[in-house]
Amino acid sequence: MDFNLTEQQQMFKNSVKKFAEQELTPLVDTMDKQNNFPHEIRPKLAAMNLYGIPFDPKYGGAGADHASLALALEEFAKILAAMAIHLQLQHVVNDRFNKLATEAQKKQWMPAICEAKKVGCFGFTEPDTGSNPKMIKTVAKEVKDGYIINGAKRFITNAPWADVMCVFAKLEGDISLFFVETNRKGFSTGPKMDKLGLRGTDLSDVFFEDVHVPKDHLMGGKGGKFDALKDAMTIGKLCLSAQCVGLMQASLEEAIKYSMHRMHFDEPIFNLQAIHWLLAEMASRLEAARWLTYRAAFLKDQGQDTIKDMAITKLFVTSTAVDVCRWGMQVHGAYGISKEYKIERLFRDAKMYELLEGTSEIQRELIVKRLPR
């Protein structure tokens, strides 16, 4: 067993930290207050090779491990979690190409996404469900020269300006996965949604009206792709957990900073036992969440990541993040609710992670089904 980061991981973490502090800090207001995505950042992300951290360099990736991906997302989320979500989505889409596309398709799409020339989005959730594959209503019909897709997707991150979408649809009664260029006839998106947290990650509905794709856009053969979804979600869950660690770290740092300078009864509130208890609780939970997350990354790098382990990690880390960020608010007293302090954004963002990549309820179901009996 070895809990230390390798030298390479540590160096990478440091450089991402520096990048995030310099480049993301000025974007906080654009994303959170104005709910806009700052497109000018994309070439800079590509220049640091942050869109393809664990992928093979021959497909434009950085050839690093998943632990590095987790470290990068953690550093991003400390400054601006919404940007981490953008990064995550590109990894989720690239991961699908990496696992299920043909060599030619990989060469076409993966470097383009890594170089910020193209943007991907990922569509499972629909108006009627985000958790239940049986309820998926988007359908694909085989025709002579390909497939025709009809249906609607909901809550799709990056959809308003993505170039390509990985989309789940029912084909002959079973779930299949396709990729669709968004400039195809019949593809459209709805208005941008405004939401509680992770603002600035543009989110919208997507509509398919007789969208035609060629045969080779069916990814990994017909049917059986609910498993592909769960598989895709393991990388997603790792990414989310890493971001929650970043949020908690930031929350703890903010709470400590605040309590050191907030004076009460002629001394900083940091000296009060009530504050000690909150900070100690925050620090303990954060530490447990961090190591669970790093272990998940390790398992992924070993090819041993299981749905159960990832679900346990996601459930624990995301719900812990909600608590830790709430306690951070409590330390701030009334100032916690004010737009002038960072803590309220951390609190709003944290809540969003409980829902992404399957809600906590769904994680519990996934875990229980896989407990040894």
Add this chain to the structure above:
Amino acid sequence: MDFKFSDEQLKLRKEFFDVCKDLEKIKPKGYVGLESNFDTDEGWEYHLHCAKIFAQKGWLALDWPVEYGGSGTMMDRVFLAEARGYYDVPGADVFGVEMLAPTILGAGNDDIKRRFLPGIASADVMWCELWSEPNAGSDLASLTTTAIRNGDEYVINGQKTWSTGAHRAHWAFAVVRTSPNAEKKHQGLTFLLFDMKTPGVTVKPLLYMEGGHYYNEVFLDDVHVPVNNVVGEENKGWAVTQMLAGFERSNLGAIMCMQRQLEDLVKYCNETKMAGKPLSGNPLVRNRLAQAACDLEAARCLAYRIADAQSKHEMAPFDASAVKITSGELQARVVHMVTDLFGPYGQVKISKWAKLNGFFETWYQHQFRLNIAMGTNEIQRNIIAWNGLSLPRMK
């Protein structure tokens, strides 16, 4: 022991509920209760409209002495708070009706009573509370805003913060330091009233995390206030602030507000289908709804117990703390439950995608303040510890 209300009480309670039910129908769009009335012009108009209706019926002065227009009891006041809570209707100025009036009745001289009670009862004057300062929150007595006496006037200088509704209010009640050299910081404080239009008063917004304008910073620069606006005695203001404990503390309004949220939620779960079955058929959903119903019932019993004690002047000093923690933390749990049940739809702002009109997206952000305002829950726990359990007093 008797857990029933009299027929007379029930009749009046029903009248309150009927009137509030009608007022709910004319609620402006996007009004989500609590302090919404301060945010938009429509919200404030609505508050004033409701206040006028209550005033005409004499409901803003229910438990006051008859000579000032009183006609009922403390318990009647609790019933009105319940009705308003249930239908999420404003109209009873939290600062004037609920805090200042009882304080004036307890500590004000006849002149103060004559000058200020009628405006509160008629809903012509709305109030705000200027206590907290940038460096005086939980430790209120360390406040530094000064009021230096100059003949028949005080001249006030300093800054207040978190002043709810100060941008709407006509008048303010403030705690200020009249004797800066007093030996102890609790000494030398004075409780006084002034018109928000007095020269030298500047109000600046402090936006809430969702961007709403409920709170303010208030700057006081050479504000002249006549000495006969003091409530109680000069330099003895701390005792007056402590008296505010005399206002309605049962929190039944907040509890009825949750009661309504739960009812709306049950309706939603019955009407909404997931995988072809109503949400209310899901064991997990049922479990959480049932838990919330139990918690609410317990909170309601505690609140009635405190209302009863208060109406008999038997309330213990820590009773109010217990019910504040209970209802504030329960509201946080209810909101978490709802946002969980709604999934991502609980997180979109008011729009065609939002459930129950986006009410809970806003409430998710507002729940927090219940555990901070009017003494944080940590401070309430301290009070219970030393007052209720006789544990040694600590900072």
